[in-house]
Amino acid sequence: MNDQTLTPEERAANLKGMGCARKRVEDVRFTQGKGNYVDDIKLDGMLFGDFVRSPYAHARVVSVNKEAALALPGVVAVLTAEDLAPLGLHWMPTLAGDKQMVLADGKVLFQGQEVAYVVAEDRYIAADAVELVEVEYEELPVLTDPFEALKSDVVLREDLEGQTEGAHGPRKHHNHIFTWEQGDKDATEAVLAEADVVAEEMVYYHRTHPCPLETCGCVASMDKVTGKLTLYGTFQAPHAIRTVVSLISGIAEHNIRVISPDIGGGFGNKVGAYAGYVCSVVASIVTGKPVKWVEDRMENLMTTAFARDYWMQGKIAATKDGKITGLWCHTTADHGGFDACADPTKFPAGFMNICTGSYDIPTAYLAVDGVYTNKAPGGVAYRCSFRVTEAAYFIERMIEVLAIKLNMDAAELRRINFIKADQFPYQSALGWEYDSGDYHTAWDKALKAVDYEGLRAEQAQRIEDFKAGKTRKLLGIGLTHFTEIVGAGPVKNCDILGLGMFDSCEIRIHPTGSAIARLGTISQGQGHATTFAQIIASEIGLPADDITLEEGDTDTAPYGLGTYGSRSTPVAGAATAMAARKIRAKAQMIAAYLLEVHDDDVEWDVDRFAVKGAPERFKTMKDIAFAAYNQAIPGLEPGLEAVSYYDPPNMTYPFGAYICVMEIDVDTGEWEVRQFYALDDCGTRINPMIIEGQVHGGVTEALAIAMGQEIAYDDMGNVKTGTLMDFFLPTAWETPNYTTDHTVTPSPHHPIGAKGVGESPNVGGVPAFSNAVHDAFKPFGLVQSHMPHDHWRIWKIASGLGMHG
Ligand code: PCD
Numbered sequence: 001m002n003d004q005t006l007t008p009e010e011r012a013a014n015l016k017g018m019g020c021a022r023k024r025v026e027d028v029r030f031t032q033g034k035g036n037y038v039d040d041i042k043l044d045g046m047l048f049g050d051f052v053r054s055p056y057a058h059a060r061v062v063s064v065n066k067e068a069a070l071a072l073p074g075v076v077a078v079l080t081a082e083d084l085a086p087l088g089l090h091w092m093p094t095l096a097g098d099k100q101m102v103l104a105d106g107k108v109l110f111q112g113q114e115v116a117y118v119v120a121e122d123r124y125i126a127a128d129a130v131e132l133v134e135v136e137y138e139e140l141p142v143l144t145d146p147f148e149a150l151k152s153d154v155v156l157r158e159d160l161e162g163q164t165e166g167a168h169g170p171r172k173h174h175n176h177i178f179t180w181e182q183g184d185k186d187a188t189e190a191v192l193a194e195a196d197v198v199a200e201e202m203v204y205y206h207r208t209h210p211c212p213l214e215t216c217g218c219v220a221s222m223d224k225v226t227g228k229l230t231l232y233g234t235f236q237a238p239h240a241i242r243t244v245v246s247l248i249s250g251i252a253e254h255n256i257r258v259i260s261p262d263i264g265g266g267f268g269n270k271v272g273a274y275a276g277y278v279c280s281v282v283a284s285i286v287t288g289k290p291v292k293w294v295e296d297r298m299e300n301l302m303t304t305a306f307a308r309d310y311w312m313q314g315k316i317a318a319t320k321d322g323k324i325t326g327l328w329c330h331t332t333a334d335h336g337g338f339d340a341c342a343d344p345t346k347f348p349a350g351f352m353n354i355c356t357g358s359y360d361i362p363t364a365y366l367a368v369d370g371v372y373t374n375k376a377p378g379g380v381a382y383r384c385s386f387r388v389t390e391a392a393y394f395i396e397r398m399i400e401v402l403a404i405k406l407n408m409d410a411a412e413l414r415r416i417n418f419i420k421a422d423q424f425p426y427q428s429a430l431g432w433e434y435d436s437g438d439y440h441t442a443w444d445k446a447l448k449a450v451d452y453e454g455l456r457a458e459q460a461q462r463i464e465d466f467k468a469g470k471t472r473k474l475l476g477i478g479l480t481h482f483t484e485i486v487g488a489g490p491v492k493n494c495d496i497l498g499l500g501m502f503d504s505c506e507i508r509i510h511p512t513g514s515a516i517a518r519l520g521t522i523s524q525g526q527g528h529a530t531t532f533a534q535i536i537a538s539e540i541g542l543p544a545d546d547i548t549l550e551e552g553d554t555d556t557a558p559y560g561l562g563t564y565g566s567r568s569t570p571v572a573g574a575a576t577a578m579a580a581r582k583i584r585a586k587a588q589m590i591a592a593y594l595l596e597v598h599d600d601d602v603e604w605d606v607d608r609f610a611v612k613g614a615p616e617r618f619k620t621m622k623d624i625a626f627a628a629y630n631q632a633i634p635g636l637e638p639g640l641e642a643v644s645y646y647d648p649p650n651m652t653y654p655f656g657a658y659i660c661v662m663e664i665d666v667d668t669g670e671w672e673v674r675q676f677y678a679l680d681d682c683g684t685r686i687n688p689m690i691i692e693g694q695v696h697g698g699v700t701e702a703l704a705i706a707m708g709q710e711i712a713y714d715d716m717g718n719v720k721t722g723t724l725m726d727f728f729l730p731t732a733w734e735t736p737n738y739t740t741d742h743t744v745t746p747s748p749h750h751p752i753g754a755k756g757v758g759e760s761p762n763v764g765g766v767p768a769f770s771n772a773v774h775d776a777f778k779p780f781g782l783v784q785s786h787m788p789h790d791h792w793r794i795w796k797i798a799s800g801l802g803m804h805g
Contacts, residue, residue, distance in 0.1 A: 094272070207334070245258070505646075507579045699761040
């Protein structure tokens with residue numbers, strides 16, 4: 001190792017540190033069938049749980065008869081709300097300050113709601129027993145439209161009747177949850193009244209679902225001898241689950257061990273707590289045996305946390321030459337039967353107040369009204385930082401609508417309104433401080449890369465040809481410039497159920513110079529084992545290949561708030577760098593001692609400390625690690641390890657410029673993505689290959705959402721898209737090619753300048769696809785049309801514009 005023949009660049013390359021397109025180390029296991037998911041866990045004597053679910057969206061539960069089910073051989077127990085009530089567990093708190101039935105307590109509020117929990121010796125017996133539980137329902141009127149719900153006499157949440165105060169202030173109606181206001185209402189209204197131009201539109205972002213390949217599940221195992229509860233589960237926030245289980249169950253926190261094994265995709269679906277977790281824990285305590293619960297695909301789509309479902313009424317004001325002067329937004333948020341949104345406590349509509357987007361809008365006002373309906377609860381950050389996708393979709397549609405009104409090119413309209421590079425840190429009208437950005441550079445690069453002028457010329461020709469009857473295909477150019485906001489914390493602003501949103505990393509260097517790092521986050525496929533080792537490698541000069549990463553076991557990992565909202569890199573990534581720097585600080589003292597010079601007389605050089613001015617006199621990190629354990633150093637403890645709990649001073653604001661070029665057949669409604677260009681700026685890039693994979697995955701999910709994916713209900717509250725036959729999940733067949741690109745604008749407050757990236761492609765992708773559809777029909781008079789733009793809806797747009805003769 002003490003090799004002086006290598007250049008510093010060669011030594012740095014050997015580390016495979018930051019900036020290296022290092023191959024994913026986790027894939028060795030995943031590609032060889034060695035993954036260990038919740039359903040792979042098999043414990044001695046394990047029982048299986050399954051739910052009796054309501055076929056009705058709104059009904060009174062008159063009676064539940066368990067007899068026939070209990071008589072089936074192999075059935076161990078059937079739990080109902082009555083059984084949970086004495087333990088106070090028939091309801092549970094939600095992340096949004098509401099409460100939710102664990103098992104139906106007198107009534108059901110959405111189709112698929114949990115009514116009884118059957119425990120049996122195997123999952124087939126459990127499924128058979130579910131059929132034998134007789135439930136008598138009395139149907140009630142169903143409310144699936146939030147606007148209707150706010151007018152209706154039908155009281156959905158009878159448990160809240162008469163309560164005029166909710167978790168987020170006054171309630172205006174018995175089906176109203178909260179009103180959340182940000183910005184300056186009067187000033188914004190004044191701007192709107194005086195403006196040269198005001199564009200107004202209703203932008204709907206439909207209800208959809210994260211639909212991870214692995215559904216949600218858990219195994220609860222209560223050891224009655226030791227009093228220790230082990231809970232394996234598909235948890236995106238294992239430590240938070242441990243604390244919440246302790247608070248709800250009264251089991252001391254040291255007696256609870258929560259383990260998130262491998263997770264097959266999270267996408268926000270696995271942040272919240274579900275009835276299945278509570279029932280499995282209770283069942284394990286009651287039976288003294290491990291109990292496994294794993295939902296099937298239909299249960300996942302119909303009942304676990306949905307996403308979006310925001311009706312956003314917007315008004316945008318501008319001068320004649322296109323300078324935006326004000327933005328007004330009123331959102332009606334359909335939260336379903338219980339308010340179980342997964343947002344930081346102080347943000348009942350998440351970060352919807354980033355809806356001014358990438359633009360320097362001096363005056364703005366946002367109001368959000370949360371509403372109860374007869375739909376499944378949730379409202380999770382499906383690949384977005386708490387409603388940022390809704391916000392980005394809203395502003396990127398409003399910009400397009402304004403461009404129509406101004407008869408101005410939408411790319412130019414964006415350019416003249418972007419926040420300028422010298423305005424950062426930028427204080428937005430709705431309360432955020434954007435840390436850094438250079439939107440003009442990114443935008444110009446993107447427009448040049450796709451030959452924007454050329455595309456517009458081609459489009460103009462296409463319109464002529466279409467009008468002349470020479471083609472039935474339109475060309476759409478979908479533009480988007482988005483600004484994400486990721487990395488919650490800071491603790492002073494962001495908590496979940498009172499738990500501050502910092503994160504952590506603990507690094508232990510072994511005597512021979514390899515290491516293990518443990519984090520408070522948990523990978524669900526993002527590749528943390530690959531990338532976090534790269535941060536450490538660059539910071540302390542040990543090869544990434546010699547660093548093991550561990551996450552997800554609360555008995556070993558330091559406390560942290562988990563992985564969602566693209567917070568791992570901004571928060572745990574910062575903790576990782578800070579822990580590594582603590583190690584390097586101690587290493588410096590050890591090196592100085594070994595080299596017999598003062599601490600200040602050595603300097604860091606890639607993988608070693610060398611005497612200033614005498615680079616041939618050095619100690620590598622490997623040498624130092626050995627000495628740390630095996631040499632008595634006056635004034636220093638043995639060992640080389642450190643932990644950092646990092647509370648970020650601000651969030652990070654990644655951004656990007658996405659352009660989608662789409663061909664649309666007006667007779668069949670079919671679309672084809674001809675080109676998709678995605679430029680992302682996530683500050684310092686840790687692993688370009690992982691970033692590219694993140695962008696491909698996120699844009700594909702965006703394609704799904706914009707072009708077909710939806711959780712649709714009929715008037716009776718039946719879920720019409722509860723299987724993968726109806727719920728669009730793109731395969732390689734539907735997925736187009738993507739061109740990725742980047743600029744690098746580091747975060748000024750993050751120790752390594754990195755911002756998150758995992759969610760960006762979903763935030764930017766959806767408006768890019770949707771804007772392409774709108775742009776194709778714009779010359780023929782289309783202003784606004786609701787997603788998802790499936791073939792049928794596109795065909796209807798064409799029909800509505802008289803294109804079918
Ligand atoms: N990175 C790099 N660089 C930078 C940034 C970043 O490299 N600058 C990378 C890292 O390291 C990682 C990744 O990338 O690995 C990501 O990151 P981020 O952004 O930080 O994030 P995170 O936290 O880690 O994660 C989370 C995200 C989210 S949120 C989501 S939805 C999704 C994404 O992630 N999910 C998923 N992606 C993914 N992938 C996969 N495979 N799977 C999954 O599941 Mo939420 O809120 O939950 O809804």
